[in-house]
Amino acid sequence: MSSLTRTLITLGFSDLEKTERFLGFPELAGLDRDELLSGLGAANDPDLALQSLVRLLSAVPAAYGRLTTADHETGRAVPNEALFRLLGASEALVEFLIRHPEHLDVLDTPTSPEPAPVPHAALRASMLSAVGADPESRTPVAALSGTEARIALRTRYRRHLAALAIRDLCAASPQDIMPMVGAELADLAAAALDAALAVARAEVAEQFPPREVAAVKLAVIGMGKCGARELNYISDVDVMYVIEVDGLGTDDAGGLDEAHAVTVGSALASAVSQAIHAPEREPGLWEVDANLRPEGKDGPLVRTLGSYLHYYQRWANDWEFQALLKARGMAGDRGLGERFEKAVAPLIWTSSEREGFVASVQAMRRRVTAHIRDSEAGRQIKLGKGGLRDVEFTVQLLQLVHAKNDASLRLRATTEAINALMKAGYIGRTDAAHLDSAYRYLRVLEHRIQLVHMRRTHLMPTAPDQLRALARAVTGPMNLKRPSAESLLADWGRVKRQVHELHRHIFYRPILASAAHLSAEDAALTTDAARARLAALGYRDAPGAQRHIEALTAGVSRRAALQRQLLPVLLGWLADGVNPDGGLLAFRRVSEALGTSHWYLGMLRDHRAAAERLCHVLSSSRLVTDLLEVSPEATAWFGNDKELLPLTFETQWAEIQSKMSRHPEPADAIRLIRLIRQREILRTAIADCSGLLTQEQVSAALSDADRAAVLGALLVAEADVLDGGPALTRVLVVAMGRQGGREIGYGSDADVLFVHRPVDGANEGEAQEQAKDIVAKLMSMLTQPVRPAIMAERVLSIDADLRPEGKNGPLVRSLESYREYYARWSSAWEAQALLRALPMAGSDELAVDFIAMVDPVRYPAALGEPELREIKRLKARMESERLPRGADPARHVKLGRGGLSDVEWLVQLWQLQNAHAEPSLRTTQTAAALHAAHGLGLVDAEDAAVLDAAWRLAGKIRNANVIWTGKSSDLLPSARGDLEAVARWCGYEPGHAAAFEEDYLGLTRRARAVFERLFYG
Structure with missing residues (x-):
């Protein structure tokens, strides 16, 4: 040799x-x-x-x-x-x-291990200049046309492409810079389309009057990889065309009707495609593919924005919203492109609410795989199992499902979306890192294969020499080893397996077909016998229950063995609840989260009461199961009654202060404050479900949690707004309504007033602005999504509509402003609203002065006849106007017959009339005021008992609705299953829903009679 x-x-x-x-x-x-x-x-x-x-x-x-x-x-x-x-x-x-x-x-071209991208503006200017168009013009028109323009455009494009390829090939790590390369390729394609549109304007002006061409605005909407700025070296560029016409429909000579505008716009779009791809001495660049437009090839090539929206709102298929996720105004009229993006965004992010949406996305992915040719199945980098599509579909489905509530996920590029999903907690850090690394690797493979002949291919080569060259291309120039064809195929196989496993785990729910093994004694049961046993226990979906049981008991682990012994008993306890199927699913999720924890397995085995309580709650409360899914460690509370006792406000506040001292960043601090509130809601709900708390204790515990959260948020907001500067004012948050009465439920908002008082020497205007900023920050911190998201959070909504002048009044006022308003302008209803005003958070001195100021207003020396008439008129008006349309007044627990509103307005009327002289009536709590009214002889014992019972039962039903469904509702349920769940929550035995319904309707009928006699009499 x-x-x-x-x-x-x-x-x-x-x-x-x-x-x-x-x-x-x-x-x-x-x-x-x-x-x-x-x-x-x-x-x-x-x-x-x-x-x-x-x-x-x-x-x-x-x-x-x-x-x-x-x-x-x-x-x-x-x-x-x-x-x-x-x-x-x-x-x-x-x-x-x-x-x-x-x-x-x-x-x-300068090379670098970490090359920098060429700005889109520079690429656009270069491409437009190549065809003799002015880059600074709003609607550039090319000086060149025909063959000359096409050759100039394509030549300039390939020059930029070669420069990018050189920087890519000389970079130290192809995978690290892959997103930059994809973004610049997309920007270059967008610049080419802008140049092609400039050529089109020049050419179409020869077919139509120039004023008509100039009147038609055209935006090119990038779709797919180009829209996401992650384009390949050679790929179809998916687009849609939107038009808008200056003077559309006008009668002057310059006006165009929509049909003619579409004709002109279609000519422009066709000319764009010709400039890019038509046969010429300089070969075409890539195909401009407009088949993702509404109705595909059968639909018009261009549409107005209104036409697009009409189609998407009425006719679009699920896949079209998935495609729109990548839509971006990339060329042509910028303003029109941006309006298109904004207009379709709400449709994209609510599309997952469509019936069967998730299933249709999953089915589409299966169809893509099924249509791969057998000869290509083992070579597909893009469409095959473990390929690019698996990553993209997985990421896009997660975005479409979650981004309607989490705007941080509304991203187009796959690598950016993976990172956002990781940060928000929708994908674990390890899974996200694997997805990101695999996606970059597969894209680099695709890029290097396509670069050779600039052909649109996604197939792994088979020739050994090509594989060796590709192995070197993927590892980058800094790799001193000589990768082999075998090592390349091994690496690719590993990546495919990893991607496919992650895709299957995230994109699909597990499908288990084998029958369950309930215990050693039950091991001989046939599938039919197992299903019959589950059906007899009350499970409606016996096959689904079997799948959950199989997941819990399969294998030889200690957890599986223990649960095989326990499940026969646990299944019975779950069946005692209202929803055994939901309870079993929740139990499976908790067990999968905690099954290896020694304390969890020990609790199930050794603490019968705790395990039975857990099963009862899981099958009776969607609220608790949702919160437990986020915080499964709270399951430990079921085994210790002391852990279920609500923490006092003082204890919560001490913990919040400690967290704030260790986490000074506002975003971190407010997230921890909200987590503490979420935890305390869960603790209270479990204790409530377990019968450990009275209704008053539940309300007090929830009020303490809200108060601690608001106080913590106020301090965080003040620190954030002041940012080390001087405090110009002191802010007070005053609770109103049921929050002020400490009578809230699981679904209650926080009705509040915001009060401030400037510090001595401060400018009042500047103090007002600072107070407004603090209040705005406080409300935002408590209600806006946090990062990472707190899943299933019961957000505390702040409602300040009870302030002077309602929604039209300033959000926060000074104490003196309140004083002047109440002295000069306040109505009877505002005095009534102040009956429940209770300082919640902020300056203690200001709280004392505020109460001293409002006491004469809410406890007037006398209630005149005009004020009395106004109160009665407002109550009647509220009953007629605020009751939801179609709601049965007999079943609405708040505004309906004998409900919360009837009792509270009657009690508040007595307070307005008598509290000035009778201090016992000076309370923000309805039950205490009703008791005081009875003691003063304002209502007899029988009527007071009816009012009290109706008020308490209505409040209990509101809580029961949230506990059962996880959602707020003010209606006594009509559906039998929901009514049964609420009846059990209210203390009725199983099967007595009809008796409960009759009791409620009878009780509220009597309460309404008492109300009408004492309020209107």
Whole structure:
């Protein structure tokens, strides 16, 4: 073996005989052999590099001057890395240089291990200038047209493409810069479309009057990878065209009707495609594909924005909203493109609410896989199992499901979306890292395969020499090892398996078909017998229950063995609840989260009461199961009654202060404050479900949790707004309504007033502005989504509509402003609202002064006849106007007959009339005021008992609705299942829903009679 042969093998050449023959070609005579081989050896495919070099030098002798370049450190001549890497990576781009030797200077492109992107604006300006259009014009029109314009446009595009390929090929890590490369490719495509549109304007102006062409605004909406700014080197560019017309429908000579505007717009769109792809001496760039438009090939090529919205709102399929996720105004009229994006965004992010949406997305992915040719199934990088589509569909489905409530997920690029999903907690850090790494790897494979001939392909090559070259291309120039074809296929196989497993785990729910093994005694049960047993226990979906049982008991782990013993008993306890199927699913989720925790398994085995309580709650409360799914560690409370006792306000406040001291960043602090509130709601709900709390204790516990959260949020907001500056005012949050009465339920908002008082010497206007900023920040912190998201959070909504002048009044006022308003302008209803005013958070001194100020207002010396008439009129008006349309007044527990409103208004009327003279009536709590009214002889014992019972039962039903469904409702349920659940919550035995319904309707009928006699009499 000659020394040359050994050198060629070391450098990675495959066809040694052909290589030695090429080295003897006259084009290479006179070149330094060592330098030449050194340059060729740096290429991903040395064989291709040598062949391409010979062809280039033969056709373009000027290329000899590009073979070497000066080393930036030593100044001596070294092989031109840009040239040799391009020679060994892209035969198509070398052909471009042969056709256009005037662009050889592209080989002078600066290289860097971490290249920077070329700004889109620079690419756009270059492309427009190439066709003689003014980049600064709002509607550029090309000076060139026809063949001349097409050649200029395509030549300039390929120059930029070659420069990008050189920077990509010379980067230290192809995978690290892959997102940058995809983004610049998309920006370059967008710039090419802008140039093509400038050419189209010039050409179409020969078919239609120039004023008509100028009147038609056209925006090119990028879809797919181009819309997401993650384009391939060669790919169809998916687009849609939106038009808008200046003067549309006007009667003047310049006006166009919509039909004619569509004709002009279609001509422009067709001309754009021709400029990009029509046959010409300089080959087309890529196909401009508009088939994702409404109705596909059968639909009009261009539409107005209104036409698009009409279609999407009425006719669109689920897949079209998934496609719109990537939609971006990328060329043409910027303003129109942005309006399109904003208009379709609400449709995209609510599309998952459509019936069967998730199933349709999953079915679409299966169809894509099913249509792969058998001959290509094992070579598909894009569409096959473990390919790019698996990553993209997984990420997009998660976005479509969750982004309607989490705007941080509303991203187009896959790598950015993966990162956002990780940050928001929808994907674990490890899974996200694997998805991101796999996606980058697969995209680099795709890029390097496409670069060779600039052909749209997603298939792994089969020839060993091509595989070896691809292995080198994927690892990057800094890898000193010589990767082999075998190592490439092994790495690709590992990535595919990893992606497919993650896709299956995230994209689909597990499907288990085998029958359950309930216990050793039950092991012999046939499938039919197992289903019959579950049905007899009350499970409606016996096959589904079997799947959950199989998941819980399969395997040889300690957890599985223990649960095989326990499940026969647990299934019975779950069946005692209202929804055994939901309870079993919830139990499975909790067990999967905590099954390896020794304390959890010990509790199930050793604490019968705790396990039975857990089963009862899981099958009776959607609220608790949702919160437990987020905080499964709270399951430990079931085994310890002391843990279920609500924490006092003082204890919560001490914990919040401690958290704030360790987490000074506002976002971190408010998230922890909200988590503490969420935890306390869960603690209270479990204790409530377990019968450990009275209704008053539940309300007090929930009020304490809200108060601690508001106080913490106020301090965080003050610190954030002040940012080290001086405090110009002191802010007070005053609870109103049921919050002020400490009578809230699980679904209650926080009705509040915001009061402030400037510090001595502060400018009142500046103090007012600071107070307004603090209040706005407080409300935002308590209600806006946090990062990462608190899943299933019971957000505390702040309602300040009871303030002076309602929604039209300022959100926060000074104490003196309140004083002046109540003295001059307040109505009887405002005095009535103040009966429940209770300082909640903020300055203690201001709280004392505020109460001293409002007491004369809410406890007037006398209630005049006009005020009495106004109160009665408002109550009647509220009953007629605020009751939801179609709601049965007999079943509405708040505004309906004998409900919460009737009792509270009657009690408040007594307070307005008598509290000035009777201090016992000066309370914000309805039950305490009713008791005081009875003690003063304002109502007899029988009537007071009826009112009290109706008020308490109505409040209990409101809580029961939230506990059972997880959602707020003020209606006594009509559906039998829901009514049964609420009846059990209210203390009725199973099967007594009808008796409960009759009791409620009878009780509220009597309460209404008492109310009408005492309120209107």
